Amino acid sequence: MRVLIPTPLQSYTGGRRLVAAxxxxxxxxxxxxDQQYPGIRFRMVNxxxxxxxxxxxxxxxxxxxxxxxxxxECEEVVILQALSGG
Amino acid sequence: xxxxxxxxxxxxxxxxxNSEDGRTRWSLDEPVFLGHIIQHAVADPRRPSTxxxxxxxxxxxxxxxRSLDNGKTWQxxxxxxxxxxxxxxxxxxxxxxxxxxxxxxPREPGVWWAGSSPQALWRSEDEGRSWQGVRGFNxxxxxxxxxxxxxxxxxxxxxxxxxxxxxxxxxxLYFALSGGGVWETRDRGENWTPLNEGMATVLADPDTPxxxxxxxxxxxxxIGSSHxxxxxxxxxxxxxxxxxxxxxxxxxxxxxxSRWTRIGxxxxxxxxxxxxxxGLHPRDTSTxxxxxxxxxxxxxxxxxxxRPAIYTTHDAGQSWQRRDQGLPERGWFTVKRQGMAVDxxxxxxxxxxTTSGEVWAxxxxxxxxxxxxxxxxxxxAVETA
Numbered sequence: 001m002r003v004l005i006p007t008p009l010q011s012y013t014g015g016r017r018l019v020a021a022x023x024x025x026x027x028x029x030x031x032x033x034d035q036q037y038p039g040i041r042f043r044m045v046n047x048x049x050x051x052x053x054x055x056x057x058x059x060x061x062x063x064x065x066x067x068x069x070x071x072x073e074c075e076e077v078v079i080l081q082a083l084s085g086g
Numbered sequence: 087x088x089x090x091x092x093x094x095x096x097x098x099x100x101x102x103x104n105s106e107d108g109r110t111r112w113s114l115d116e117p118v119f120l121g122h123i124i125q126h127a128v129a130d131p132r133r134p135s136t137x138x139x140x141x142x143x144x145x146x147x148x149x150x151x152r153s154l155d156n157g158k159t160w161q162x163x164x165x166x167x168x169x170x171x172x173x174x175x176x177x178x179x180x181x182x183x184x185x186x187x188x189x190x191x192p193r194e195p196g197v198w199w200a201g202s203s204p205q206a207l208w209r210s211e212d213e214g215r216s217w218q219g220v221r222g223f224n225x226x227x228x229x230x231x232x233x234x235x236x237x238x239x240x241x242x243x244x245x246x247x248x249x250x251x252x253x254x255x256x257x258x259l260y261f262a263l264s265g266g267g268v269w270e271t272r273d274r275g276e277n278w279t280p281l282n283e284g285m286a287t288v289l290a291d292p293d294t295p296x297x298x299x300x301x302x303x304x305x306x307x308x309i310g311s312s313h314x315x316x317x318x319x320x321x322x323x324x325x326x327x328x329x330x331x332x333x334x335x336x337x338x339x340x341x342x343x344s345r346w347t348r349i350g351x352x353x354x355x356x357x358x359x360x361x362x363x364x365g366l367h368p369r370d371t372s373t374x375x376x377x378x379x380x381x382x383x384x385x386x387x388x389x390x391x392x393r394p395a396i397y398t399t400h401d402a403g404q405s406w407q408r409r410d411q412g413l414p415e416r417g418w419f420t421v422k423r424q425g426m427a428v429d430x431x432x433x434x435x436x437x438x439x440t441t442s443g444e445v446w447a448x449x450x451x452x453x454x455x456x457x458x459x460x461x462x463x464x465x466x467a468v469e470t471a
Contacts (some may be wrong), residue, residue, distance in 0.1 A: 008143060042147050042168065046180045047178065048169075048177075048178035050180075081145055084145075
């Protein structure tokens with residue numbers, strides 16, 4: 001499936017906004033992304049397997065922070081990061 | 087001609103200042119990691135082309151970057167500092183940011199140490215590619231007693247800093263917790279003992295008898311987060327000598343003694359001895375520099391009366407002299423705990439990075455100052471390279 005990568009993480013994907021990754025669950029997809037783009041997962045998910053604050057992931061158009069979210073019949077995962085700050 | 091380089095870690099990226107004419111003219115490279123929070127960037131004295139940088143980027147997780155070519159190209163750590171995953175159902179610790187980097191002992195190429203927030207000690211044996219927690223401290227049963235609550239009072243989170251390695255013994259280290267005191271190990275981190283005797287806290291001063299308004303329920307303790315060393319330095323010429331700029335004063339300790347002496351009592355009373363940073367002369371154990379700040383009222387943390395100055399001692403803190411030639415008559419900035427660097431030249435050069443994004447240099451051992459960079463983001467750390 002295709003994955004939309006936010007600009008702060010595109011340094012990992014060679015500047016690509018859209019990449020392909022696979023997995024039955026969101027956790028599997030993030031592992032696949034990390035295999036392809038080493039280091040990208042830890043910047044989105046902490047060592048306790050929690051999606052970091054201000055990171056948002058949409059699966060089938062719905063926001064989730066649960067890594068066990070099923071990706072069954074999902075064609076697109078959108079990763080967003082708030083650009084709030086100063 | 088002498089080449090000099092300064093690594094300037096800022097809230098908005100890493101900046102490198104270069105001088106190729108003996109510290110007269112300085113040029114600023116284009117920023118590296120623009121927009122990333124760089125807490126500390128340090129070159130490896132054992133292999134000077136290697137630089138490590140501790141980064142946290144907006145809302146992204148913390149990491150460590152490594153360059154093997156003087157900052158031209160960078161690779162990210164494969165395993166940045168991170169706590170172990172907690173057992174199901176319990177709340178696990180999460181590294182917010184890596185705050186401090188120290189190259190290992192000269193006889194241990196590839197070894198680096200790091201301090202983080204929440205307070206934890208990390209070690210790498212492969213030049214910063216992978217990092218492991220030092221269990222003797224991070225997983226000690228008294229960890230919560232020894233360290234400051236992550237939600238505690240230190241702005242931007244409590245930090246482990248000032249990781250100091252005895253050049254005579256790679257197993258002998260010190261570090262400091264802000265707050266939490268100074269700690270020492272003689273077995274490479276398996277066991278740690280506090281080294282806080284003589285240090286005042288905001289609640290009590292061991293040099294002063296209790297008075298009627300001394301809290302009786304919160305007495306001075308040899309361990310505990312009420313101790314707040316801001317910056318500790320080990321003298322490179324005599325590693326038995328330590329200087330400390332504490333939240334509550336300036337201290338000196340000469341081992342094997344274990345009681346700190348408050349040498350800041352000899353500072354002018356209208357200036358006081360509060361500050362973040364202390365720097366040491368590389369070849370004179372009695373010369374040190376501090377940059378005092380206003381610790382009154384709500385703690386503005388700017389120079390007392392807005393008159394920036396460095397204070398120098400040449401007699402191990404028995405007396406202090408004000409040095410402000412070249413610094414602005416009035417200025418309202420702070421030099422943070424990693425914001426002073428000292429080079430190895432003769433005469434010694436001293437460098438200050440300010441929260442207002444200016445770098446000030448003295449190439450005459452602190453006697454006079456000039457600005458060598460301005461309009462940078464808030465400066466967190468300055469290191470010579």
